[in-house]
Amino acid sequence: MYGKGLIKGLAVTGKASVSKRLTEKYPEVKPVLPKCWRGDFQMDVDKCIACGLCARACPNHAITCEIGKTEEGKKKMMKYEINRSYCLHCGLCVETCPTHCLKFTLEFETAIYHKENVVHDLLKNPNMDAVASTFGQPVKMPVAPAAEKKEEKEVVNAAPVEKQNLPEEKMAAEKQATEPENRGEETKA
DSSP, X not given: OHHHHHHHHHHHHHHHHHSOOOOOOTTTSOOOOXXXXXXXXXXXXXXXXXXXXXXXXXXXXXXXXXXXXXXXXOEEEEEEEEETTTOOOOOHHHHHOTTOOEEEBSOOOOOOSSGGGOEEETTTOOOTTSOBOOTTSOOOOOOOOHHHHHHHHHHHHHSOOOOOOOHHHHHHHHHHHHSOSOOSSOOOO
């Protein structure tokens, strides 16, 4: 009884000692992050239309924005701050941005040592020099040339269209096939 448990434990330890190491040499070697990493924030201030959808989409109300008007009467973002202590990095703000001016970056070293630095002002520091993440950004699908589309349409139109039986029609057909031929006559027993 005790021997089997000891052997199983030693087998697990032996496999772990022989297998490939998963430890990374982090400070010296930076890890390779996926393209859709949700890191720090980046904002293209020129693209922003000051709609405020990102602030309304935030479940924790971590985004504070003040919208004003320019001399021409257009909306302009006067204040845009993200409180990192409340932010979940859920990405709802990035997904709802209609102009895709708010993005995540591939930065992951966002530790803050003083409570005063928790609020990140994206108008003063838009973080445009960082590598942007692909999370929440539109996916560009490859477009086929016009000649290929025309050929596909011809093939689709040339194919004969068969009538599809609906479930009710199938049940009625099966019922008629299983019933006896003399349905109208009653049998006397």
